[in-house]
Amino acid sequence: MIASRARGSLVMVDTREVSVYAGTTVFTRMPGGYRAGSLREIAQRVGMSEAGLLHHFKNKSTLLLAVLDHRDEQSRQIVNFDDADGVETLRALVKLARYNASIPGVIELFCTLSAEATSPSHPAHEYFLRRYEYVRESITVAFRRIADEGRLIREIDPYRAAVATTAMMDGLQVQWLLDPTSTDMADALAEFFRGYVRGYDLDALEQLLDARAAGSLVNGEGAGAVASL
């Protein structure tokens, strides 16, 4: 627990929670992100010593995982794969891509980290393995439903389509981060889906969802979390 003054009144704050926020800030800051971010700085932001911080997280990797888990928890409140189905899921992903363009720092963390975590010894390796499996599985289900509705433009294996979709999202992020003028991630993704799904563009429906999504994203507590998808 830490005592801090907010809006004039004394507030007790959970140290662990604050640390996760501070960790997020530091790890999402470029250049360097996780690797360059130091426990020293995080401790300083929390207003505590390094040793104090390490009492809660036994080392730097553990704190990283806590940060990632925290984002996931929030993501699930915003884009829930289990709720949506079929085309609706794809639309949500486009919406997500559009939103992501407003939080470059977080995107950069996930982009860099997922590349780094590629090696089995990286502290977040297991995390990303599970995450990609989950995302692919969810998108696979979406494509399977679209296929069942007979809306698939050409013969494709739902799983392969999911891999391609995931790849497209990741790849667009790299180009966009490097040069934001090079591509509009959301438009590019929508274009991609148009190649697979018959009648992907049902404008009225899309706009309805647009409005709904905009509302929830703006109000959503930790909307930034969506990036991790």
Add this chain to the structure above:
Amino acid sequence: MIASRARGSLVMVDTREVSVYAGTTVFTRMPGGYRAGSLREIAQRVGMSEAGLLHHFKNKSTLLLAVLDHRDEQSRQIVNFDDADGVETLRALVKLARYNASIPGVIELFCTLSAEATSPSHPAHEYFLRRYEYVRESITVAFRRIADEGRLIREIDPYRAAVATTAMMDGLQVQWLLDPTSTDMADALAEFFRGYVRGYDLDALEQLLDARAAGSLVNGEGAGAVASL
């Protein structure tokens, strides 16, 4: 210059050149790659002191750029965008993807580095900016030719198709590095092209190119360089 014994005879080797090789080895080794790789180890591999190494490359970043430039020089000898045209270029990319699957270390370097280099202050930022522009431009030309031949399946802007292609290649790499069983990069890319190009699968032609490409890749001096594409 450095004296070394190879095949029993005394050979003089250009130190700079050897340093670039050593740098490649160290920077492509995971985990950590460029960031984790130290001048200390590179110097040790070359068989000289850190100070000696820094005589040739004024700092670590400079050495990195030398490594990247060296790879590019070799790439150009293997996949030359200017030679191929239209569908042939796309096929070359698929071939490339297949080859890349045999050199995970190099792919990992480029994958990680392109994510890191996303921030303007990264030493390789300019390098990747130029590289992506070049690649997109080249692929744009290919799609433009395909469009001129009337082989485009649906209306798409050649530039957008190039962005999507680049994204697909990058994104597939991330998933593949994380879990090689998750996807076959080359197959996935070919599938992607099938959605754009009429008659992409002309088996005879493909096999002809297959053979030709296999030959040049196996014999090519620094075939690994292709990864940078």
Add this chain to the structure above:
DNA sequence: GTCTATAGGAGGATAGAC
């Protein structure tokens, strides 16, 4: 061109007091 020596710093982590 290459080496020795060393400056100068950052970062992760631990021990033990309070």
Add this chain to the structure above:
DNA sequence: GTCTATCCTCCTATAGAC
């Protein structure tokens, strides 16, 4: 739960001799 003190490792880079 938190702090002080401290250790140890590792790095980039420079100065100056050979």
